[in-house]
Amino acid sequence: MRSALVWFRRDLRNFDHAALHHALRQAERVWCVFIFDRDILDSLPRQDRRVEFIWQAASELDAALDAQSRRVGGQGSGLIVLHDRAVDAIPRLARELGVDQVLANRDYEPAAIERDSRVAQALAEQGIGFADYKDQVIFERDEVLTQGGTPFSVFTPYRNAWMKKLEAFHVLAYPVDKYASRLAPKPAGALVPDLASLGFEPSNLAELKMPTGMSGARQLLEDFRRRIDRYKRSRDFPALKGVSYLSPHLRFGTVSIRELAGLAWQHGGEGAESWLNELVWRDFYHMILWHHPRVVGQAFKPAFDKVRWDDAPALFEAWCAGRTGYPIVDAAMAQLNQTGFMHNRLRMIVASFLTKDLGIDWRLGERYFATHLLDFDLAANNGGWQWAASTGCDAQPWFRIFNPVTQSERFDPDGRFIRRYLPQLARVPDKFIHAPWKMGGIDQSAAQLKIGVDYPAPIVDHAVARERTLNRFGVTKE
Template structure:
């Protein structure tokens, strides 16, 4: 009996799944596996990692969903084989044990993942087992959207225009997994999902956050957002307002389908849906950039900016990480990240601009800090966003346009509601001072119970001075 093994990675769903669909359609029996990859998990700095818990809970739901699909189709039940090991060792070993003819997976575009998949493919080929991967996490990949001269785009707007011109129903149609679900192979007796402790991790505050997990969580968030997508363009930049979709962790781990999301936005139309679709296109754009230019992981997209002399400022970097810079919008953003594993997109731009342009710290240090803490961390998007803010990337914010953290705060958190939520020591500060509390005199400080420099820090840098230093720094690199 011809059989295959489907390797789940960042695609933790039982529906509209390319690799799963092709395996079920082509083979008589299909096994499924997820690997808690020790190469990744053992390197994480915190044993309480919300991403690990998000994945763990989503894997549990996926396991049950696969079994249910099989039984509803008249099969004998199914589910996941789950391993806690190095994936490049566990997958070839399991494939041999099961005697499968092929291993199917959905494509990953990160350099480390590509190297891992090459190792797996080589080890499988050595024992006569095929390895095949499929496009699943983006609408257009690799060379599917190129310039007229056949080169990858490096500027977003023409890429977006070409992307939209190419889009049609073919690229967003769903893969009907359920049609072949009777072909799932039953799990081996005694096969269990290890608990968090067995993985070396502890529970986090994920359950207390307003972030539902798994496929059901993704569906809940999408249904909620669908009712307000028409207001997305007007509300998306205000962190105190429920304006965004909150689907980014689900996109990262594939508990939702990018095809379904793009098809929904395309069909919905209107300013809100078009703006949100543009954000999905940014995601494809950065994956394309990472594929064609893997050097951006550690280097500036614009080579001349590798000459920038960044400041080695450990005390300033620590103040930024801990949310005690004296700029309330920056501090609120960093405290949101540290508390929840999430940061609003507008705040990501503000925080990144402040670190690189006000503090003069290398963007790579900030990118790594976000990578360690964001639930939705995605290398391509995180790297692209940081290089945009630092003005070192493709289609970047021009280096001479530098976010003023006070005016950004006044514009996007006018009443200070978001600041007061995450910087509670400023809760009683009057609105006219909430964006720059250091401007309060002694009497005002006493009236609201905040002593600047004691209860809340004075600004660690002067923005106007820092702006001048940044212009000089970039000008020197461009000479």
């Protein structure tokens, strides 16, 4: 090829990048573009942490591509950043630049697949090629199948097959630096638009001190590398610094999944093995979404579409706002609403509470997470919610129902996490922190807290809700 255009999406980095690697190897000149896609952005609120996170990452990538080109004697480069509909902008830009081919890294979400098909068709009509590559997962689509050649629906045998394949596959990077002299200069005046011109305002990312871009991912990875041996022991306790906090960076590709899997594989030990297991779950859910796109709106197990959920908007609103009267649930929702992050153990607890204690459709909770999570990923979010609701593949059995109080006692035993996000409970004694409604009048006075005034009474009785859930799911056996 004489020239090519690399379309960046959820892969905002200039290293170990499959599409960029292939473009630079095959073409004499390579431009890079990112689209703030109006088909996605126009429906978002004016303050959205994800848009600001992406904007920070794109700005850093623009500077990094320019520096990368100049280091090897190039004329400088950068990232062409547009605010437009991708289905219109990519064919138009490819035509204006006169490229032979557009290259991108593959996306597995149904809407993205349909978008890419439309772009490829428009390019073909102009005589321009389109190619996509695996980049955001280790193994995709049909790469890990049962011995009968069918997709897995249970995680453990999938993981075993995944691990065997990894042993033979090895984790290889896609080098970029050695070909960087082929990066083409940006068109004159092609600057990264500011947030205001995109129609957005700054969120609280700066206040949260959220590390963004490739440099932020590197900072978090180096910190986690020092803690990885403790991961298995600490990962379920939200008050501890136990997890990697890399999920937003995996979502937007400011870190390489191959580097992370390679690190875990080479490091070894129970902590690294446990973390690698979570990366396998990520591949598993992407595989499920690819083979079963109907899970976006339906239960993976069709029998569970017979479950009749309650229409309870007041209860749902209480859950969203963190006013359920169960401290571990309310603190978790406060964390999500304030920061865009929720600890993985807490995601399971609040999802179980919504579906099993409140009897509300998992799809409502899934949509709320999709709106508020900085690391929102359709495959993982859908998989996690269907797991908790017992409607998905290899899900929590419907007759196993999390007790929010015992979960709280086990995973936040001294109430540190609860008190961090529910300061009104700061003076509640440890023996009541998980169930403050059990305090008598004297204890409430001592804690300067009145249940039902300063903090809500439980909106549902767990024991009663459990029986209702068992009856609700009983229809699936008929």
